[in-house]
Amino acid sequence: MRTIQRMYEHLNWANHRILERLHNNKNEDQQVLDLFSHILYAEQVWITRLHGIDSSQLPIWSEANISICAELVRKNQGSFTAFFTNLTSADLDSLICYRNSKGKEFKTSIEDILTHVALHGQYHRGQINSRLRANGIEPVNTDFITFVR
Template sequence: MILIETIQKMYEHLIWANQRILETLQSLKIKNQEGSRLFSHILFSEKVWITRLQGMDSSRLPIWSDVDIEVCTELVMQNEESITIFFTNLAETDLEKIISYKNSSDKEFKNSVRDILTHVALHGQYHRGQINSRLRANGIEPVNVDFITFMR
């Protein structure tokens, strides 16, 4: 499989996994504050990185914010649309393009599009695992967001 196809598949999984986590958090009778906080962090981080990949300033965007599930719902939809548009216009040769950006501490960095896309996908999966851990600790069945489950 060509590298770009692998990365696109990772993002199809990311969209699927976010939707599954969202549906679970929406269905809880008692709100899971820490789960919602981690989920909003995933979504805000995706938005920040998408903004950077589009060559725009992300310095005013939050990375951590206590928001309700309705805001998460909106972010899921916005991010899915932005990701879809981004991949529609992405060529294999774009993966090695270097992106310059500043982090939330105003420190400048440079990374390839490939490395940024890989980071975002792995970052989200890490935090979805944390959400599942919080759910289990509260007696709630974790959400299966495994890549292989998505592929099946």
């Protein structure tokens, strides 16, 4: 359980670091914003599913601006923090039933969902950093080891 919680502390830290870099970046790259908003919209979809609520009407890819991203970072951090407040180690094996964006039904453990969300964000933050570097902007160090130091 501690590892999963640390992954989410890292996720929130990394999201805030990306948000800060994008906020300070005067040369907005819509592809970078789209990747970041995708991370945040996906987090929103998964927390909705973890609560047993239909997520089919929520966007996964949607054009966003920095203000929308900032609000999603804040909202998602609060949602996951609240979710972890009531979560026990025994709950991690519980299966969540949900439908993906194409309507196909799945059953996945809470632990696997939480792991997926954390890894999914890190994957796309890597893509964001590649785009930043291509635009001549210093990438954001979101390595876990940097977080724990």
